[in-house]
Amino acid sequence: MEERWTKWHSFQSSRHGNFVQAPVGAGIFEIRRTSDHVTVALSCTANLAHTLSAFVMRGKEERRFIFMRQRSPYAPGELEYRFWRTLSLSEAKIALELMHERSPPFAAT
Numbered sequence: 001m002e003e004r005w006t007k008w009h010s011f012q013s014s015r016h017g018n019f020v021q022a023p024v025g026a027g028i029f030e031i032r033r034t035s036d037h038v039t040v041a042l043s044c045t046a047n048l049a050h051t052l053s054a055f056v057m058r059g060k061e062e063r064r065f066i067f068m069r070q071r072s073p074y075a076p077g078e079l080e081y082r083f084w085r086t087l088s089l090s091e092a093k094i095a096l097e098l099m100h101e102r103s104p105p106f107a108a109t
Contacts, residue, residue: 004084004085005030005082005083005084006082006083006084006085007082008032008080008081008082009021009080009081009082010034010077010079010080011052011055011056011077011078011079011080011081019053020049020052020053020081022048022049022052022081022083023048023049023083023085024047024048024049024050025046025047025048025085025086026044026045026046026047026048026085026086026087026088026089026091026092027044027045027048027083027084027085027086027092028042028043028044028045028083028084028086028092028095028096028099029041029042029043029044029045029048029051029052029081029082029083029084030042030081030082030083031052031055031079031080031081032079032080032081033078033079034077034078034079034080035078040079041055042096043096044086044089044092044093044095044096045089045092046089048083048085052081052083056079
């Protein structure tokens with residue numbers, strides 16, 4: 001499998017006109033804390049832009065993310081994200097399964 005992750009992007013406050021830079025399409029995303037690089041969420045989705053935006057928006061219905069470790073709100077700049085764009089959700093699921101097979105599972109905190 002070819003490595004296709006984007007560079008890391010910082011989540012910023014939408015109040016100041018900063019939005020998630022992600023495509024409206026299927027893919028895999030990873031969210032981590034900037035301070036210690038611990039993965040907070042890793043999953044696949046049919047709409048990267050919507051899912052990443054919903055992750056940090058307060059007051060929205062809580063979504064379930066694979067390997068979710070923390071459910072409290074985060075400060076702007078506290079999290080960063082990257083994504084791997086795919087052609088379809090089914091392709092994203094297969095790629096995520098292959099990633100899990102190649103790396104050890106996350107330790108529960």
